[in-house]
Amino acid sequence: MKGFILRLQRAKNEDLIVTILTERAMKSYYRFYGARHSILQLGYLIDFEEEDEGARFMPRLRRVSHLGFPWLYRRNRLMAWQQFVRLFEPHLRDTESLEPFYFELLLEAARRWERQNPKRIVCESYHRLLKHEGRIHPLDRCYICEKSLNEEVALMQALIPAHPGCIYGPSLPRQKLESFFESGKCTWLEDSEIDLIYSTVSKGL
Ligand SMILES: [Zn+2]
Structure with a gap:
């Protein structure tokens, strides 16, 4: 085995x-x-x-x-x-x-x-895992206050979106996150944006 x-x-x-x-x-x-x-x-x-x-x-x-x-x-x-x-x-x-x-x-x-860059592999693998488990959250509403999200989105554990102000966290452009969520590829993300997703993944699957 x-x-x-x-x-x-x-x-x-x-x-x-x-x-x-x-x-x-x-x-x-x-x-x-x-x-x-x-x-x-x-x-x-x-x-x-x-x-x-x-x-x-x-x-x-x-x-x-x-x-x-x-x-x-x-x-x-x-x-x-x-x-x-x-x-x-x-x-x-x-x-x-x-x-x-x-x-x-x-x-x-x-x-x-x-x-490849291990952090990028982790982000893409985690996206596959969330998708497989049916846990991808749509990028329309903030998980905390339930109001619409703006152009900048912060991420909680399990890549759950929120307003940066609602979780006092760093943010990414929503459009880039949307293409990552749709394609499962993080080709368009900058290293600093990858770091943010990676640190969210590191908190637990
Ligand atoms: Zn909010």
Whole structure:
């Protein structure tokens, strides 16, 4: 099975509890410490087998191999990846089974991570996620005061639009945001505008 490591927690001794997103589920596994075991890191894509037999409270992780991406050796790219991947575990927690959408979203992002600006990939991936979950808010009314929005729009968590004055936040031109919401592409956005969307995404999915 292939999956992305979304969370690593220390257990007793040097053992680990590893939360993995596969095509169909997000699940936690127990990994006993072994000096010869490969090192696992947040965000890694691994191939593995699960061993249920004799497992008291959690299946165990077996035959792990790491499927690398070239950017793993670029520190900034890896850190940005880990920040992005970290957002998925709280979002998908308590879901029993999943559609392959989330795994595929991460896989596609990982493939683009080497060549494109990670912040732009995060913004576009997040737009796809909101659209998939039917959570795109139309850019007509402010979420706080419910009056019409003007030319400048501020964003709350989940890219919910508001008046800059209503949330005391920085804003973007509404037209640009509209083309981003419609196309899912952030080609027309300046880096500073991307930063604003990215920081909103970083608060949680
Ligand atoms: Zn308002």
